[in-house]
Amino acid sequence: MIVFLSGGTGTPKMVRGMREVLPDEEITVIVNTAEDLWIPGGFLSPDIDTLLYLFAGSLNTDTWWGIKGDSCHTHQELLRLGVDEYITVGDRDRAIHIARGEMLRKGLTLTEATLALGRALGVKARILPMTDSPVATMVRAGGREIHFQEYWVRHRGRIGIDEVIRRWEVPPRATPEVLSSLREARGVIIGPSNPISSILPILECEGVRQALRNVPVVAVSPFIGDSPISGPAAALMRARGYSPDSAGTCEVYAGLVDYFIQDIRDPFPVDGSIRADTLMDRPRIAADLASLSLTLLSKGRTRDR
Ligand code: GDP
Numbered sequence: 001m002i003v004f005l006s007g008g009t010g011t012p013k014m015v016r017g018m019r020e021v022l023p024d025e026e027i028t029v030i031v032n033t034a035e036d037l038w039i040p041g042g043f044l045s046p047d048i049d050t051l052l053y054l055f056a057g058s059l060n061t062d063t064w065w066g067i068k069g070d071s072c073h074t075h076q077e078l079l080r081l082g083v084d085e086y087i088t089v090g091d092r093d094r095a096i097h098i099a100r101g102e103m104l105r106k107g108l109t110l111t112e113a114t115l116a117l118g119r120a121l122g123v124k125a126r127i128l129p130m131t132d133s134p135v136a137t138m139v140r141a142g143g144r145e146i147h148f149q150e151y152w153v154r155h156r157g158r159i160g161i162d163e164v165i166r167r168w169e170v171p172p173r174a175t176p177e178v179l180s181s182l183r184e185a186r187g188v189i190i191g192p193s194n195p196i197s198s199i200l201p202i203l204e205c206e207g208v209r210q211a212l213r214n215v216p217v218v219a220v221s222p223f224i225g226d227s228p229i230s231g232p233a234a235a236l237m238r239a240r241g242y243s244p245d246s247a248g249t250c251e252v253y254a255g256l257v258d259y260f261i262q263d264i265r266d267p268f269p270v271d272g273s274i275r276a277d278t279l280m281d282r283p284r285i286a287a288d289l290a291s292l293s294l295t296l297l298s299k300g301r302t303r304d305r
Helices: 010-021 046-056 073-080 091-105 110-120 148-154 176-184 195-203 208-212 233-239 246-252 283-298
Strands: 002-006 027-031 037-039 042-044 126-129 135-141 144-147 163-168 187-190 217-220 259-263 274-276
Touching: 002 010, 002 195, 010 027, 010 046, 010 187, 010 283, 027 046, 027 176, 042 091, 046 091, 046 110, 046 126, 073 091, 091 110, 110 126, 126 176, 135 148, 135 195, 144 148, 163 195, 163 233, 176 208, 187 283, 195 208, 195 233, 195 246, 217 283, 233 246, 246 259, 259 283, 274 283
Parallel strands: 002 027, 002 187, 027 126, 187 217, 217 259, 259 274
Antiparallel strands: 037 042, 135 144, 135 163
């Protein structure tokens, strides 16, 4: 079993490549849930949805969120009725959120709900929320604390941020399913996701760092030079005191990684990194990156214990 730690864009692109190389049954994805939100009618788990749709074959890979060809009638009608739904939710996409919301209201855990939705959609891979208790990534901007989704979707990341804060009522713990998948994994891939808003929330779940000590780990940088390929990673890295580049990414993952892959175009080399084409605008490149990661993982651990 190969296990990915994932957000909702960069790592799913690599997971798509891995599907060319391994059967879905041999892929587990541990997914960030710190961007989850209750929305009108249901519960939105954006990163989990991207992976469910990817494995179900229905993902809109132009945006890397939502279902391809989906309509937005309910969203438009809600806006007309004065509901402040700042996230565009498709109609079929909303059905998943409603189904998930119903399951949670009936007392299922997010893990149980995710596995049930996966079965209903014919997903053969294991998609696991990092934790079953609520966690939220918030940003402090101009003296106000707002949810990450509000920062990124409503404000399109155009406001300056001073701090990234994780909020919860009980400290998040990795689920038993997450811990057993890490124990049984032949390798873990920290995909090229946003280190601060997608990967750190997973690493912050109690038990994850410890579990990563015994398994080979590959990480892929989401940066080329001082820019991410997409999204607000640079602003978030700066707000947490890291340089917004591959070196900063390496620092976030210090002590956890055996092999660090950096793009061949990156002008800022990181000592000991492996260079590869990581710009996954074509599925072939993602498949090559996935194969390279498997080769590295098969060499085993190189870190000191
Ligand atoms: P989010 O949940 O939508 O924020 O998605 P992720 O955290 O999974 O992914 C966002 C990160 O993916 C950004 O920091 C991008 O730089 C990175 N990314 C997107 N596409 C690519 C790609 O083709 N190659 C690499 N190396 N990184 C990518």
